[in-house]
Amino acid sequence: MTGQQQGKRGWMPSATLPSKPVSFAGVTSAEMVERARRLAPAIAARAEECERLRRMPEATERDLHAAGLFRVVQPARVGGADLDPGTLVDICACIARVCPSTAWNIGNLSSHHWMLGYFPPETQDELWDVSPDVLIATSLIFPNGRGHKVNDGYEVTGRWPLSSGIDNSDWNMLGFMVRERDDGPPVDQRFALVHRSQYEIIDTWHAVGLSGTGSQDVAVKKLFVPEARTLTAWAFNGKPHPGSQVNPSPLFRLPLLALGPYVLSGVMLGCAQGAYEQTVGAARKRNATNTGVPINASQPVQIKVAEAGARIDAAEMIIRRVCDHAMEVARAGREAAHEDKLRYRRDAFFSARMCLEAVDIMMGIAGSGGLYLTSNMQRLFRDAHAANAHVMFSPDIQGALFGQHALGMAGPPPLL
Secondary structure, three states: OOHHHHOOOOOOOHHHOOOOOOOOOOOOHHHHHHHHHHHHHHHHHOHHHHHHHOOOOHHHHHHHHHHOOOOOOOOHHHOOOOOOHHHHHHHHHHHHOOOHHHHHHHHHHHHHHHHHOOOOHHHHHHHHOOOOOOOEEEEOOHHHEEEEEEOOEEEEEEEEEEEOOHHHOOEEEEEEEEEOOOOOOEEEEEEEEEEHHHOEEEOOOOOOOOHHHOOEEEEEEEEEEEHHHEEEHHHHOOOOOOOOOOOOOHHHHOOOOOOOOHHHHHHHHHHHHHHHHHHHHHHOOOEOOOOOOEHHHOHHHHHHHHHHHHHHHHHHHHHHHHHHHHHHHHHOOOOOOHHHHHHHHHHHHHHHHHHHHHHHHHHHHHHHHHHOOOOHHHHHHHHHHHHHOOHHHOHHHHHHHHHHHHOOOOOOOOOO
């Protein structure tokens, strides 16, 4: 039994992982999206089970491993597909139409392979040499962790919420503030890479939306983390980083934190697309309950369908423009400008808002039929509102960052 398999919880058999590593290097974006499409019916059939378990079902994790959907943004040198963030958006949107919780975990857990590619090469190899299919959770809430420098590493203490996919993962990247003394100001923000044998999982995830994501709390106390298993968050700003020497592709020249929202944007987009397809399809054949008049003959409904469709199309264009622009800059060997990074964050929250508005419009058209637990519409509605609550989609935070810069307001540089 490998070290990674030993880390699995009792309910998760080692058979969940592929018995032999598979390389997905060279698989195209179109093929990866097609693999997601082929898996969608099986994942749809498990959506209710996913919510009941409050985590990914074993069969779903196994299917995603086999299809390579966790390894879309993993370096090619370890058999990853090494594709662009736009591919991850498309995959998540495809799966979110039928199970947003599963899509949320695909986006999160896939992106942590991307993050690991910025760490020192020896740290990457420590995990990927055991299995390139290793899953890593995160919690990016830096203020919830505190640490200070000790010989050859950091001592870290904290409790972090919202660590999605933690039950399916053997490692976790925990954000913490570095202070030289307990009452002093932070001097750095870092990630600590911690094996699950070293942290406590606290069962807190009882949520109205995205309930199948397993976004539990995680805690450590006075844990020593070797230097090589930590990385400053500033390493993800698009400049050369410790992993650059072994992962030279454009993907690993991107400002990862500025593009962070886009690993989840596909969930919002897929919720809106799924709601539109389901509700509009049903409205073509449905009569109003109170009047018996065909729904599709109602002009207010027709206008709402147009408005929702326009929002979805506009959101998709905005998301695609950002992902394409970021890759274009990276392929040209340039660093993304600060203004572009702020625009990436601005466009993420605004496209998410348009997706949420489209879902709300569709829920109004679905009427009482959308309320039944047998309908996927109620799941899309709940999960879209839960996804929209993520800090990366907050207009109060992301919009303010863009607005401050556009208006010439001086302030500390944001973590981009």
